[in-house]
């Protein structure tokens with residue numbers, strides 16, 4: 001297995017709003033490879049917004065964001081950091097429907113310009129671990145929710161991320177699949193990846209070392 | 223990236239097919255219009271298309287005999303150059319017959335003694351009734367046109383014709399040249415213009431009036447310069463080539479206008495198509511961006527997709543245009559029993575290529591740049 005790169009993220013007093021609506025109102029958070037954080041909160045409280053800022057998909061309005069000591073400026077596109085450090089998992093999987101599972105999984109590798117030989121060796125260890133080798137040539141539409149999420153997890157792992165950002169990864173799964181997905185994430189965490197996940201589910205939150213609550217645009221420890 | 227573009231073209235084949243139909247229709251229309259127009263002009267002028275000769279005329283007054291000799295000497299040294307003189311002769315024996323109330327004006331063409339091909343106009347050779355295209359005429363001989371021959375038949379003359387005091391033996395009859403033998407009406411009197419050929423020697427003794435020398439030569443510029451130096455009237459009245467050039471230029475103008483118009487319509491249509499297509503693919507773009515694709519990579523993919531589709535459409539449109547023109551040709555050859563050549567000028571090809579590549583590049587760039595305007599977050603946020 002390849003070495004996992006060190007990551008250190010620090011959010012200081014981050015604020016974010018849409019129009020006149022203030023969503024995040026001074027959020028501070030420290031994350032590294034050893035973190036396993038769960039975030040909960042009401043629907044519309046800004047959890048996804050926080051995740052997207054954290055994952056460098058969205059900018060912020062005020063505050064300070066340090067990524068491995070590098071200051072992140074809002075509005076700039078940090079696709080290289082995203083590509084090299086962060087793996088995303090979503091509630092609705094966000095697989096590209098017209099592609100096969102294999103094509104979905106290797107998509108980030110394709111954009112990163114990874115060599116085919118390297119992809120092939122790396123992908124086999126991942127799909128074995130997630131027990132989805134038999135699905136590779138299938139289209140995504142025929143899969144069950146649990147299978148889809150495992151394909152999505154494989155995709156998030158293909159570039160060997162230091163941090164996995166998961167927005168309600170088990171929200172659409174039954175308890176059996178939920179536990180399977182969480183075991184996978186726990187395993188990846190033990191391998192040295194930081195994990196931040198959003199969930200409503202107490203049982204899922206229990207996997208985390210740290211449980212945080214988002215309310216009125218601020219974080220508090222549960 | 224090429225593989226990704228190709229597979230996405232396949233995945234979105236319905237959208238691309240719709241878009242392709244618009245492009246195909248437009249460029250097939252442009253192609254057919256251009257090739258048809260070019261072919262029509264080409265076929266109209268094809269007898270002179272590859273004609274290297276020009277027809278120049280030099281006009282002499284009664285006193286210009288010395289100049290005529292100088293010009294003849296000059297011309298006779300030029301390669302591939304032929305000439306003849308033409309003059310209206312009064313005193314044809316039939317002139318007084320008032321044939322069917324018509325006055326007959328004889329225009330004699332004085333040809334040098336050697337045989338050569340006589341051209342009515344560029345590429346259009348005089349022919350004897352039996353189809354023979356080269357002929358000679360000796361001293362005191364005359365070759366007459368069909369109309370004159372008919373007139374002689376009707377007044378009962380056959381082998382001899384009296385012209386300006388000379389009795390000439392009729393040695394041949396040639397086909398009429400379309401206009402010259404027509405009957406003209408003027409103040410109730412009909413004038414009939416007829417043609418005949420006599421030799422230099424026969425012509426020598428006649429009184430000379432206003433002759434015109436008609437020169438058939440590839441060295442038009444030299445002849446024009448020399449003729450003007452001598453102070454003679456110069457013109458180039460039969461110059462179909464100039465006419466053809468003008469027509470081609472006019473055709474280029476209208477081609478540009480029509481092409482620009484069609485392309486504008488296509489452009490407006492295409493922007494709509496692309497916006498639709500992008501709306502359907504925002505999710506794909508958002509996911510790809512979240513997974514680490516740079517804006518540049520997204521632009522490249524959409525640019526490639528669009529260019530591939532566009533360029534294949536244009537090639538296909540050109541092929542379809544050619545096929546349609548093939549149909550027109552078959553119509554001419556089989557139904558009209560005529561020869562017809564499919565022709566496209568370099569100008570048209572250039573206009574076609576420029577408009578096609580402009581369209582392809584411009585719209586593809588627009589498409590791909592619009593593709594990066596997609597808000598990533600909106601499409602991937604979970605509730």
Ligand SMILES: Nc1ncnc2c1ncn2[C@@H]1O[C@H](COP(=O)(O)OP(=O)(O)O)[C@@H](O)[C@H]1O
Pocket residue numbers: 018023041042043044045046047048049050599600603604605
């Ligand atoms: N792109 C956006 N534009 C405008 N408003 C947004 C956008 N994304 C989220 N919001 C608003 O911000 C608030 C927080 O949204 P979100 O972070 O998705 O909440 P959560 O994930 O906790 O349910 C919601 O009120 C939502 O309507």
Ligand SMILES: [Mg+2]
Pocket residue numbers: 047048049167603604605
């Ligand atoms: Mg959310």
